[in-house]
Amino acid sequence: MTTDSVGIVGAGMAGLACALQLTSKGIPCAVFEASDAPGGRIRTDFHEGFRLDRGFQVLQTAYPEARAVLDYPALKLCSFNPGALVYTQGDWKLMADPWRKPSTAWASLNSGFANFADFWKLYRLRQRLLSTSVEQLWDEPELPTIDYLQEKIGFSKSLIEAFFRPWYSGIFLESELQTTSRFFNFVFKMLAEGQAALPALGMQQIPEQLANQLPQGTIHYLSPVEKIDGQTLVFANGRKESFPTIVLATDGLSATRLSEGFIPVTKTCSTACLYFSCEIPQAPHRWLMLNGDGHGPINNLCFPAGVSPDYAPAGKTLISASVVGPAAHGDPERLQSDVLQQIESWFRHKSKLFPRSIPWWGSPLPQLEHLRTYRIEHALPAQPVGKLSGSRLKHDFRPAMLRPGLYIAGDYLETASIQGALVSGRRVADAIASY
Numbered sequence: 001m002t003t004d005s006v007g008i009v010g011a012g013m014a015g016l017a018c019a020l021q022l023t024s025k026g027i028p029c030a031v032f033e034a035s036d037a038p039g040g041r042i043r044t045d046f047h048e049g050f051r052l053d054r055g056f057q058v059l060q061t062a063y064p065e066a067r068a069v070l071d072y073p074a075l076k077l078c079s080f081n082p083g084a085l086v087y088t089q090g091d092w093k094l095m096a097d098p099w100r101k102p103s104t105a106w107a108s109l110n111s112g113f114a115n116f117a118d119f120w121k122l123y124r125l126r127q128r129l130l131s132t133s134v135e136q137l138w139d140e141p142e143l144p145t146i147d148y149l150q151e152k153i154g155f156s157k158s159l160i161e162a163f164f165r166p167w168y169s170g171i172f173l174e175s176e177l178q179t180t181s182r183f184f185n186f187v188f189k190m191l192a193e194g195q196a197a198l199p200a201l202g203m204q205q206i207p208e209q210l211a212n213q214l215p216q217g218t219i220h221y222l223s224p225v226e227k228i229d230g231q232t233l234v235f236a237n238g239r240k241e242s243f244p245t246i247v248l249a250t251d252g253l254s255a256t257r258l259s260e261g262f263i264p265v266t267k268t269c270s271t272a273c274l275y276f277s278c279e280i281p282q283a284p285h286r287w288l289m290l291n292g293d294g295h296g297p298i299n300n301l302c303f304p305a306g307v308s309p310d311y312a313p314a315g316k317t318l319i320s321a322s323v324v325g326p327a328a329h330g331d332p333e334r335l336q337s338d339v340l341q342q343i344e345s346w347f348r349h350k351s352k353l354f355p356r357s358i359p360w361w362g363s364p365l366p367q368l369e370h371l372r373t374y375r376i377e378h379a380l381p382a383q384p385v386g387k388l389s390g391s392r393l394k395h396d397f398r399p400a401m402l403r404p405g406l407y408i409a410g411d412y413l414e415t416a417s418i419q420g421a422l423v424s425g426r427r428v429a430d431a432i433a434s435y
């Protein structure tokens with residue numbers, strides 16, 4: 001069967017953004033998605049009354065593209081506090097953004113791992129990035145983030161190890177901090193300009209909101225595409241459908257397979273997210289918690305229902321612990337017991353910080369029940385130096401067109417983020433409309 005519409009493969013953020021933009025231009029399209037719902041890497045499972053995002057992730061509210069296409073009030077966004085609690089040398093320390101939360105300035109200065117010179121450098125970096133546009137960032141000289149922090153900015157080793165390494169490992173999903181400093185600066189700017197937030201009912205609300213704006217019947221779920229033969233999509237069940245224009249809006253590895261190697265293999269970063277619960281009211285606690293020592297598997301931890309109460313049923317606490325890199329892929333039972341042990345050791349001691357915010361802080365931890373573990377091998381495309389170049393990220397559509405009639409979209413072509421996926425999908429739609 002042949003239609004005159006655009007055939008889009010994949011209903012992740014890139015495919016949805018592309019479909020929405022085409023629809024707004026009056027160009028009909030059909031989206032074919034392998035799984036049973038929209039979102040791709042942004043999915044939320046409802047399990048025993050808990051909302052479990054498939055891997056811990058947040059929406060940076062300052063993402064320019066997200067601001068343009070999402071209805072934030074309808075998502076009922078709930079924000080984390082700006083900064084983190086850091087576990088180091090047997091105690092919790094606060095490292096917050098004093099420009100956003102001035103009441104925390106003294107505690108942050110007393111963290112013991114950041115000195116006055118660090119705060120001055122943080123201030124200067126913040127001011128510089130606030131007055132630099134996102135587009136300008138892609139033309140700046142770049143270094144691996146670790147070299148940028150150590151040599152270019154000159155932060156103290158203690159601040160880098162206790163704060164920057166775990167914080168950005170949780171964002172880059174690689175702990176060597178080899179990701180380009182351009183992406184570091186982009187994320188830093190987004191954090192300074194907005195909030196890290198969760199939709200009240202889970203991250204999947206974001207793609208659902210986009211999918212719900214498409215005309216009914218646009219998305220065909222459980223429709224895995226096996227092959228692209230010229231202008232024909234060949235589905236796993238043998239069905240074929242032809243389109244004058246096809247958009248491959250899958251993750252990078254699927255795009256390599258479907259383009260029969262034309263798209264180079266994307267290197268990826270991996271993570272695991274383990275959820276636990278216990279029978280105690282949710283702590284009203286909106287801080288991200290970081291492993292500042294580097295010991296043990298957990299990189300970062302949070303209480304999602306402290307941020308949005310809808311993440312857990314009444315009277316229960318939800319804990320989300322994230323592991324980054326190879327540690328995420330060891331023996332599953334061993335990983336679960338190591339993570340559990342680390343949580344128990346982190347909350348065994350009383351802390352001077354926020355003594356009442358976690359009801360069981362300092363007393364024996366109530367029995368934790370393991371809910372689920374998500375191991376995500378290809379969570380993010382790697383973004384080493386050379387990946388984010390100015391000419392590609394600005395207005396050059398050509399790399400998105402493999403040949404006339406076949407386009408590609410996805411976060412692996414932009415920044416590895418919700419922002420990147422949305423921009424990439426929208427640009428392909430613009431390119432199709434103007435071809």
Ligand SMILES: Cc1cc2nc3c(=O)[nH]c(=O)nc-3n(C[C@H](O)[C@H](O)[C@H](O)COP(=O)(O)OP(=O)(O)OC[C@H]3O[C@@H](n4cnc5c(N)ncnc54)[C@H](O)[C@@H]3O)c2cc1C
Nearest residue numbers: 010012013014034040041055057058225410411417418421
């Ligand atoms: C654990 C984790 C944490 C993250 N944290 C953040 C964060 O905090 N902030 C942030 O901005 N970003 C974060 N990200 C990144 C963000 O989720 C992604 O960049 C974005 O969702 C990618 O969207 P995409 O459309 O490019 O790709 P995907 O979401 O991968 O969508 C591709 C779609 O194509 C479908 N597909 C693939 N092959 C086929 C086929 N053959 N036939 C039909 N359909 C197919 C897939 O099922 C999928 O739905 C995180 C990602 C993960 C996994």
